[in-house]
């Protein structure tokens with residue numbers, strides 16, 4: 001007989017199984033015992049809720065009950081009965097308990113008490129067994145599923161773009177190198193440089209910072225595509241919003257202009273957030289309470305005005321504020337924050353890049369809703385963005401979210417070969433090496449647009465967590481690549 005004849009706790013909670021026999025498997029969260037009875041709360045990951053096992057010491061061996069400590073893994077068979085106690089509808093009256101794996105209480109680090117997120121990050125291999133991380137990863141899953149559902153339902157095709165590339169799509173020079181060379185002794189050319197021709201790919205390669213360029217190639221035949229994959233950036237920013245390895249969703253659409261792109265991004269974000277609200281009720285309610293507790297420890301002027309649930313509902317129900325970079329600079333320049341020098345970086349001239357404090361001011365203080373900022377100065381944006389007729393700005397869009405700052409970056413693409421080539425030359429992007437990218441503008445070019453959604457920033461927003469390291473199972477940040 002197969003070992004895994006079990007019912008998931010989620011299923012036991014959804015239907016009434018009173019008087020039926022059932023087997024559950026899971027990890028002990030807590031155990032309370034007196035000489036007549038033991039109550040063991042089991043969690044199997046299927047739900048934030050535990051299932052209560054009731055064990056009669058006359059029926060269940062004393063040794064086994066002793067080993068059923070917090071963290072141990074159990075297989076419990078018995079009958080589902082109506083619970084006498086408050087807190088649960090039904091419980092499992094155990095006729096047999098097997099210890100699948102013990103957890104020495106002297107050594108098991110996760111005891112039933114509140115642990116700090118910093119401590120849990122040090123034991124990321126175990127933290128998935130806590131309520132908070134169980135909830136976060138179930139929500140993360142639901143969001144990923146909703147991404148695929150949204151695009152599939154709209155007739156988009158999922159393209160798997162390469163992880164190893166020879167280009168730096170964003171041109172920021174923050175790539176991780178990929179090589180098979182012996183780093184102590186790489187082959188050198190006659191003039192003493194590293195001879196990448198002798199390397200595995202016969203050229204210099206790196207981990208991708210974005211799937212966009214290949215995504216554009218695919219859109220020039222399939223019309224509507226999206227990528228959803230890992231991206232890597234060696235930016236040394238130790239913030240609560242940056243990872244060195246993060247997941248990005250990048251749709252790319254032929255025949256879309258900048259406004260179509262904005263419409264799609266807004267609709268997409270609202271859809272996936274609604275999906276999580278509908279499908280992760282218990283988890284989001286739990287995370288809402290968690291966030292409330294967290295907020296109550298902050299100073300009054302640093303607390304957010306809305307709770308998590310309220311904030312999610314608000315984003316789904318309200319139109320995003322759209323304005324140009326130029327308009328935003330005016331708002332910022334005339335703001336009290338600028339006049340009273342409350343910004344770390346004061347806004348003086350048109351053309352400066354916005355810092356996260358400025359983005360958050362616009363979203364949280366001024367408009368009090370998500371903002372789509374468009375038409376940035378071309379100097380601060382990537383080479384591929386479509387140049388506007390003013391000669392100064394490009395058809396860029398960033399979407400800014402409360403508590404997060406930038407969550408989406410995108411643009412209409414420059415589809416005109418001459419303008420694109422000229423811009424690449426100005427920005428020292430090697431046009432010969434990018435011949436394949438330029439070919440899309442040589443043959444059958446068309447207006448097209450796309451954007452990138454940082455998946456972890458989305459998960460941060462939906463779970464109300466405060467640090468991006470807590471929404472990916474095994475975060476990669478400067479100095480951290482354990483697990």
Ligand code: 4AD
Nearest residue numbers: 210212242243246250407408409410450451452454
């Ligand atoms: O704005 P970015 O750099 O845009 C691109 O990569 C474009 N190629 C996207 C496109 O048009 N197809 O990155 C897109 C998003 C950001 O808005 C942010 O949410 C997220 O990716 N992001 C990061 N998330 C976590 N850690 C980092 N280091 C991130 N860098 C960017």
Ligand code: MG
Nearest residue numbers: 398406408409
């Ligand atoms: Mg960006």
